[in-house]
Amino acid sequence: MVHWSAEEKQLIATVWGKVNVEECGAEALARLLIVYPWTQRFFASFGNLSSPTAIVGNPKVRAHGKKVLTSFGEAVKNLDNIKSTYAKLSELHCEKLHVDPENFRLLGDILIIVLASHFGRDFTPACQFAWQKLVGVVAHALARKYH
């Protein structure tokens, strides 16, 4: 089980409390598809992904980004139980979606950058530390059921 200090929990909760899940989720997913275009391989059914503008404006990208970040919120609510929180999603990503777990790490890093751009100086090094730890734990939990 992952140990979270009181400070880390505080930093995570404070940032999360101010996050617009729909906006940040959409932005994170769009950036993933733009910065690492090979990740588009998982979204062939999403329609027009031909340019950054198309990706940012794509309604399916926005909706899916919101879905992903909403699910991420489950980790924030269950810091002491992230492994079991994502057990089913892990199986899904392996057996149905066939997503290389490296992509979880990429998305996690991108989410951090999105948070930094939204919160500016408030996204302190200590914040970054707590959040990088969190995205790492989530990525690990999502990869855990792979076989």
Added chain:
Amino acid sequence: MLTAEDKNLIHQFWEKVSGHQEDFGSEVLERMFMTYPQTKTYFPHFNLQHGSDQIRSHGKKVLNALGNAVKSLDNLSQALSELSNLHAYNLRVDPSHFALQLLGQCFHVVLASHLGKDYSPEVHAAFDKFLSAVAATLAEKYR
């Protein structure tokens, strides 16, 4: 591969870094040491406390080197040749999960936190490609 548009964006955006090499550079390093403690193993000889002179001066050095790379986007190999030697034969920073990737992440965070909306997906992508190219060049001579 850096497109012409990427290069434009990189040059444009680097204007915003000029004048802030020491501030941005030291913040990048500080974030890296805090977020990825394993990177501290390369600096046993440094005072790694917040605001230390060594961090400020090394941060400035790193950003200045990147600035030189920005001026030579068409010939990174040559521009970074000495640094490439240094990293391969002297510093030998682990290239597999290249600490440079970790440094890169912290760069993005510093730029994003200072530039906000201006750190658009396009700028982010161009810069990420640039940093990857720099890391690859620095790792060129490892073996």
